[in-house]
Amino acid sequence: MKAKQQRQIFYIVPYGIWLLLFVIAPLMLMLFQSFTTSNGHFTLGNYGAYFGSGTYLRMTFNSVWYAFLITVITLVISYPTAYLLNQLKQKQFWLLLVILPTWINLLLKTYAFIGLLSKTGTVNSFISFWGVAPQQLLFSDWSFLLVAAYIEIPFMILPIFNSLAEIDPRLSQASHDLGANKWQTLRYVIFPLSMPGVKAGIQAVFIPSLSLFMITRLIGGNRVITLGTAIEEHFLVTQNWQLGSTIGVILIVAMIVTMILTRDRVRKNIRK
Amino acid sequence: MKGKFKWSNLYLVFVFVLLYLPIFFLIVYSFNAGDVMQGWDGFSWKHYVELFVDTRILEIVVNTFLVALLSSLLASIIGTAGALFIYNQHNQLIKNIFLSLNNILLVSPDVIIGASFLILFTVIGFTLGFTSVLLSHIAFSIPIVVLMVLPRLQEMNPSLVTAAKDLGANNWQMLARVVLPVISPGILAGFFMAFTYSLDDFAVTFFVTGNGFSTLSVEIYSRARQGVSLEINALSAMMFLVSLLLVLVYYVISKRSSKGKKRAGTRLVMPATEGL
Numbered sequence: 001m002k003a004k005q006q007r008q009i010f011y012i013v014p015y016g017i018w019l020l021l022f023v024i025a026p027l028m029l030m031l032f033q034s035f036t037t038s039n040g041h042f043t044l045g046n047y048g049a050y051f052g053s054g055t056y057l058r059m060t061f062n063s064v065w066y067a068f069l070i071t072v073i074t075l076v077i078s079y080p081t082a083y084l085l086n087q088l089k090q091k092q093f094w095l096l097l098v099i100l101p102t103w104i105n106l107l108l109k110t111y112a113f114i115g116l117l118s119k120t121g122t123v124n125s126f127i128s129f130w131g132v133a134p135q136q137l138l139f140s141d142w143s144f145l146l147v148a149a150y151i152e153i154p155f156m157i158l159p160i161f162n163s164l165a166e167i168d169p170r171l172s173q174a175s176h177d178l179g180a181n182k183w184q185t186l187r188y189v190i191f192p193l194s195m196p197g198v199k200a201g202i203q204a205v206f207i208p209s210l211s212l213f214m215i216t217r218l219i220g221g222n223r224v225i226t227l228g229t230a231i232e233e234h235f236l237v238t239q240n241w242q243l244g245s246t247i248g249v250i251l252i253v254a255m256i257v258t259m260i261l262t263r264d265r266v267r268k269n270i271r272k
Numbered sequence: 273m274k275g276k277f278k279w280s281n282l283y284l285v286f287v288f289v290l291l292y293l294p295i296f297f298l299i300v301y302s303f304n305a306g307d308v309m310q311g312w313d314g315f316s317w318k319h320y321v322e323l324f325v326d327t328r329i330l331e332i333v334v335n336t337f338l339v340a341l342l343s344s345l346l347a348s349i350i351g352t353a354g355a356l357f358i359y360n361q362h363n364q365l366i367k368n369i370f371l372s373l374n375n376i377l378l379v380s381p382d383v384i385i386g387a388s389f390l391i392l393f394t395v396i397g398f399t400l401g402f403t404s405v406l407l408s409h410i411a412f413s414i415p416i417v418v419l420m421v422l423p424r425l426q427e428m429n430p431s432l433v434t435a436a437k438d439l440g441a442n443n444w445q446m447l448a449r450v451v452l453p454v455i456s457p458g459i460l461a462g463f464f465m466a467f468t469y470s471l472d473d474f475a476v477t478f479f480v481t482g483n484g485f486s487t488l489s490v491e492i493y494s495r496a497r498q499g500v501s502l503e504i505n506a507l508s509a510m511m512f513l514v515s516l517l518l519v520l521v522y523y524v525i526s527k528r529s530s531k532g533k534k535r536a537g538t539r540l541v542m543p544a545t546e547g548l
Contacts, residue, residue: 115309
């Protein structure tokens with residue numbers, strides 16, 4: 001018994017220090033900052049400034065709206081992909097090919113789009129070949145949505161694929177035997193059973209989409225401002241950490257709400 | 273029927289082209305003799321030559337790998353200790369509390385992690401630079417290691433530990449001779465995940481890096497803001513190869529460690545991209 005206690009103490013010391021110093025303390029400090037003035041006095045002014053300002057509220061609404069659009073776009077592309085992948089032979093291999101791009105540094109993928117979409121870039125030379133005048137593709141809402149969706153697609157495909165793979169094939173056979181056509185089987189049997197994967201995918205895409213800031217800068221050209229951009233701006237540019245922390249707390253709340261809404265009995269951590 | 277099949281394959285081909293186009297685009301242009309990602313002026317290695325004489329980039333590459341290596345090593349040690357602690361904890365409530373605390377950093381957006389670490393380092397008066405980046409990378413890698421090691425511990429036959437105890441092994445012998453060998457595939461997988469997370473991270477590093485120190489992601493970000501340079505394409509091609517190699521290693525490890533189990537390979541995990 002004594003040996004066991006010694007062992008536990010030996011394990012908890014490094015791990016506990018990490019928990020206290022890097023998990024609990026930073027979040028507490030952030031919460032604390034959001035309730036202080038720049039001199040360290042207690043205030044509710046930051047939250048007042050946030051909720052009293054039309055700009056911030058509009059920014060938050062926009063951020064949620066864009067995250068929603070990104071989630072919908074990735075879902076629409078990913079569900080059929082996951083469904084079709086699941087019917088292939090060698091599906092593990094194809095799945096690996098879906099996952100591979102996520103291992104490539106995100107900055108590099110975003111950088112590729114700068115080349116593809118720029119005014120003299122490949123897409124524009126391609127469309128001008130067809131007689132269309134070059135368009136301003138970069139620094140638009142569309143380019144932001146495109147790049148964000150591109151990056152998030154694998155994170156949506158994987159959980160949906162996994163939940164589809166777990167469905168007992170006999171269920172769709174049974175549905176077929178009972179006279180359902182392919183569409184009915186998909187609609188009433190497969191889709192409801194794959195909901196846990198869809199929810200996990202939404203969670204894995206929506207939360208990061210709220211906090212994107214690198215893509216808004218490089219691709220969105222600061223036209224799109226998300227909660228993440230606002231936090232970065234307040235911490236690193238205007239140095240107003242108190243207001244930055246306030247927005248951070250709001251982002252955390254938004255994250256928790258999303259997680260509660262998409263919670264499922266069978267929790268599978270697919271992202272990270 | 274046959275026609276329908278072709279349509280579905282066409283869709284998959286379309287998705288795969290979409291996924292890989294930007295990456296191959298970058299790599300192809302790294303061999304362009306011209307200086308922009310546009311047109312094609314012939315094949316050339318000149319951007320690779322530029323890359324290899326750019327001492328600043330080379331120094332940053334070394335820094336990035338050093339941070340990744342050190343942080344994943346230390347995170348593997350601390351994470352394994354954490355997993356062992358959680359595994360040995362029999363009180364279900366405490367166990368769940370620790371598991372939830374462990375997962376906080378996994379679900380938090382990178383911006384939050386970066387900003388809150390920045391507050392932490394400033395409050396305790398820590399200078400930003402190599403050490404602050406290293407500490408942050410260790411911090412966000414630990415929960416990954418815990419999640420990779422815990423399932424191995426749960427699959428371990430508990431009689432092994434009891435037998436070792438019966439045979440008179442002390443704590444250290446039990447750990448080094450019995451437990452660690454059994455869970456080593458999990459630790460290795462955790463190490464590799466932590467390594468790729470660290471290589472990939474941009475947002476957290478961006479917040480805690482200060483002025484003097486830079487990693488590849490941060491450097492690419494600042495260069496990309498100034499405009500396109502094909503040297504970065506050459507760098508991407510090299511990093512693509514490194515990523516490919518890491519995936520292969522990771523794949524082999526996870527295949528080997530889950531040998532004989534039916535779910536082999538489905539539990540591939542992806543590196544984080546949050547907040548970028």
